[in-house]
Amino acid sequence: MAMNFGRQWFHADSQVGLTDTALEFEGLVIRGDFLKGIQTCQSQLRTYYWQRRYKQLKRVLENKVNGRTDRLVYFEGMWPDFDDKDNQILDLIKRALPWYNISSTRRADEADISVYSCYQGSWDMSKTEKSLRILFLAENVRPSFSDFDVSLTNDPYPYGGRNVYMPVWSLEVDWFKRGRPYQDREVYAQELVTSEMRAESLSNWAGRYKKAVYIGNNAEPLRMSVIHELRAHGIEVDCFGSQSRPVVDKIGLLRRYRVNICFENSITYGYVTEKPVHAYLAGCLGIYNSNAHETHLITNEATGFINMQQYELSIERLVLKTRTLMEATVPPTRAPLISSEVADRFIDGLIVGLRERIQWI
Template identity: 25%
Template sequence: MRVRFEWFWPTFDRQNNFFVDALKILHGEVEVVTDRLEHCDLEVVSVFSPQKNSNLNRLSNLRKKIPHGQPDTNLLYPTKFDPDTKNFSRRIWYGVENVRAPYQLDIDGYISFDQDTLDGYNAYFATWYELSGIQLPFTNNRVGLTTSASELLEKRSFFGRKSKFACAFIGKPDQMRFRAINELRKIGEVDVFGPMVGKPISNKPEIAKDYKYMVCLENDNYPGYVTEKLLEAYLSDTVPLYWGNLGNDSSINRKGFSNLLDFESMSEWIEYVRNIDEYAYVNMYEQAHLNNVPDLTPIYNVLVG
């Protein structure tokens, strides 16, 4: 099985990733093709242009043209980036960001945040699928831990009181995040970490171990747009204070965190968090992260056709 990855982000590991592991499970031997002119059995394309110039970044162009979370049905991949000849047998689009799939004749299937199967042409894939070890045990370098599906199905044990209220890890400025943090600071101290505040993140679990909560807000509110934030809060030994739309996902245990979207207003949510007593906190903390392991069959079916 020869596979090529195109229009991915610069740090994407083409040799070691969820898709290569999946193809090895399905086909055995997998060869990753890097030459753009060579023929391959499967080409997986994402949302970033191959140019280093950030002005040519496809995702940036999308966000200039449409509001977050709105359908991206009419925007095509720039033709100048397409091969002169069809040098792949099958092409799959991977929507790693919250943008809708560009429906084109030369795309055979979609793997995205959309939960609609589109009659079998689309498979739902949340970011945390790759980082959680639900396919194979996975070493998550972001938190320095190796995880597996069995661990995420087990309840946690609470061993003692935590001395600090909440922490937040922020990589880039976001109005919604800062608003939530400022409101939470009315009921407890929230420490912010990240390069933008001069506090580099070396090891999340080590930093977060003394905190009861981790503030983790998604970049967008779209059904199914769930990244690694909930998972990392769980692996960092905290209870997530979350903002995100799980849609119809039934795998993540919603009893293990508080979601701002479950409340009518920010103030109502803040009041709820204020009134979480020790018993209620321990009950949330000890919840397993997953109710069940997501069925990966739809993803496999889209990959191989």
């Protein structure tokens, strides 16, 4: 079977939204100088990008003249069980624009804001030319700023002020205190990751398997190598996922084990998924591989992780640490995965960052 090694390739005009003129235009509309914004568009109408921004700005001005107090959000390309009427991105937009009545629509042509993602093939974008377009990327890929105006991504780089950092792990936390799950995922109270996890909270520790568990859908070579090495040194590792044994309740399964191998699929600054959060919430000791410690989450021995990016571990030392943790009679007390102050700053910054980029709509 042939192997396809995909890569991102951007054509020469794919980042027109990062040119000086485009960034100056963005500053004009954010400041509310719509007249100069219109003039900028009219001077550039020979290109599709400026034709689209002109249509978008005319829609905004019509809304203001008509006194509209609602804004409609359209979603396309999201994951299969995504609910367009009840999801975290819609809740985030509501917090970012509290002066509008925000709701979703399934009619692309009436959208004021369109949110696209990368999970369901190609998009038909012809009906959303008048809307502000947001690109949501939960994968370790870079955004494009020709068809999109704002991005929500795993990448902390601002890209001329167009990108807002929204790492995947943040989707696991109930930031808006709704107290119930979304259709596509459970969310966990902020206090569960910002409070110390004491040994007595893991009352089932004695009954847990003295094994490691790996749950994943990507046979990434580093994690497969580590699993092989651990097994070769006498440590049992059970593997689950779409490529082996599918799992319905991931957290429930993790709570039956003492150690979780929770490597990220790839390592790039800022790319931190749900994996360390799930390991922490399940009370597992995590064998992890990421630079999460350089962002918001604390993934070191104090929080119950052996993070291979922080320690130059030989396989022998990794085996020794894993066996010591696995055989512990009482689990160690663990520091918060993220401090309350950092968590509050993160969600406030996410809301304000998005507001600054879309409030003019």
